[in-house]
Amino acid sequence: MFVYCDNAATTPLCKPAFDAMLPWLETGYGNASGFYKLARDAKKALENARRTAASCLGVAPEEFYFTSGGTESDNWALKGACDKGGHIVISAAEHHAVLNTAEFLKKKGHPLTVVPVDSDGTVSPEALQKALQPDTAIVSVIYANNEIGTVQPVAELARTVKEYNKKILFHTDAVQAAGHIPLEITPEIDMLSLSAHKFGGPKGIGAMVLKNGVKLTPLLHGGGHERGRRSTTENVAGAIGLAAALEYMCQNRETFAIRTASLRDRLINGILSEIPYSRLTGHRANRLPGNASFVFASVEGESLVLKLDSLGVAASSGSACSSASLDPSHVLLAIGLPHEEAHGSLRLTVGHENTEEEMDYVIKSVKTAVEHCRNMSPLWDAKKGEPINVH
Numbered sequence: 468m469f470v471y472c473d474n475a476a477t478t479p480l481c482k483p484a485f486d487a488m489l490p491w492l493e494t495g496y497g498n499a500s501g502f503y504k505l506a507r508d509a510k511k512a513l514e515n516a517r518r519t520a521a522s523c524l525g526v527a528p529e530e531f532y533f534t535s536g537g538t539e540s541d542n543w544a545l546k547g548a549c550d551k552g553g554h555i556v557i558s559a560a561e562h563h564a565v566l567n568t569a570e571f572l573k574k575k576g577h578p579l580t581v582v583p584v585d586s587d588g589t590v591s592p593e594a595l596q597k598a599l600q601p602d603t604a605i606v607s608v609i610y611a612n613n614e615i616g617t618v619q620p621v622a623e624l625a626r627t628v629k630e631y632n633k634k635i636l637f638h639t640d641a642v643q644a645a646g647h648i649p650l651e652i653t654p655e656i657d658m659l660s661l662s663a664h665k666f667g668g669p670k671g672i673g674a675m676v677l678k679n680g681v682k683l684t685p686l687l688h689g690g691g692h693e694r695g696r697r698s699t700t701e702n703v704a705g706a707i708g709l710a711a712a713l714e715y716m717c718q719n720r721e722t723f724a725i726r727t728a729s730l731r732d733r734l735i736n737g738i739l740s741e742i743p744y745s746r747l748t749g750h751r752a753n754r755l756p757g758n759a760s761f762v763f764a765s766v767e768g769e770s771l772v773l774k775l776d777s778l779g780v781a782a783s784s785g786s787a788c789s790s791a792s793l794d795p796s797h798v799l800l801a802i803g804l805p806h807e808e809a810h811g812s813l814r815l816t817v818g819h820e821n822t823e824e825e826m827d828y829v830i831k832s833v834k835t836a837v838e839h840c841r842n843m844s845p846l847w848d849a850k851k852g853e854p855i856n857v858h
Contacts, residue, residue: 552576
């Protein structure tokens with residue numbers, strides 16, 4: 468049996484997106500910036516996709532800008548907001564696309580404050596308020612964490628920022644949340660990033676919601692595409708796939724979320740009951756419907772993922788975007804886990820197409836894999852069945 472449990476890394480292309488894209492890959496290949504009919508047809512399809520996607524999010528079409536993905540959108544938000552200087556505020560549990568961009572800007576002379584999170588990975592309005600300064604240019608807080616699944620109180624956090632100073636821009640990375648949970652894009656939220664391949668769309672296409680009136684320096688300069696805000700030849704087929712996938716997910720979101728959360732809870736309950744010295748990470752209830760993330764005492768996450776792969780289960784240890792790194796997860800360290808535990812993380816992210824039979828197989832496979840890894844670990848007492856340092 469093969470079970471795919473890494474939907475937070477990428478999702479399979481859904482059929483509505485594939486069907487919608489196909490004509491624009493085969494015959495509708497015109498450059499949307501041209502003037503002849505083939506180009507005009509592509510432009511019309513692009514704008515229809517923009518309207519569809521914007522409608523799904525409850526924003527105006529002119530506030531919706533296509534990008535290459537969440538990383539570009541995050542970079543655009545932070546670098547564009549800080550073009551003329553200013554203090555940056557992010558949370559300690561941000562995706563690397565925000566974290567590393569902020570660190571890059573810090574090296575360029577921008578002051579940076581990283582707001583701590585609690586043991587569930589949540590940012591409190593009080594902690595955020597303490598981080599704000601008169602020269603703060605932008606605050607960026609992830610909507611839902613890519614590793615542990617915790618959903619942030621983004622609307623409340625944005626209000627906290629605007630109550631302090633309405634001129635501070637508020638951005639949220641909603642890459643993991645879009646299409647899976649309702650997005651509350653309140654007036655206080657200035658910018659929002661998303662990526663199509665996280666909700667059944669194609670790779671290489673994403674978007675930035677940029678509210679009307681928000682001044683943001685372009686990240687890319689060139690031919691003046693996307694109303695002069697984001698230059699490069701438009702990815703028409705990708706935009707159409709994004710819109711079709713987002714519409715499909717939003718139309719079925721409640722049904723899919725109930726099913727996915729049921730599968731997630733089956734995983735969580737099974738793993739915690741079957742495997743000693745296992746721990747769920749992230750908020751128990753206020754988390755993404757498909758996210759089940761754990762740490763296991765005396766286990767290395769990379770070894771666990773490799774063993775699961777041999778058993779036919781696709782999973783990840785921490786963020787897929789940083790899987791080549793041997794450093795412990797910064798998110799797990801931020802929620803207070805010691806280094807040795809932060810190395811033993813496992814992220815299982817399921818989708819609505821998974822089954823209960825698959826979840827039972829995953830539980831059995833994780834148990835086998837953990838036992839295998841522990842038997843080879845110098846930190847595990849095989850005779851007692853407990854960590855050597857448990858006392």
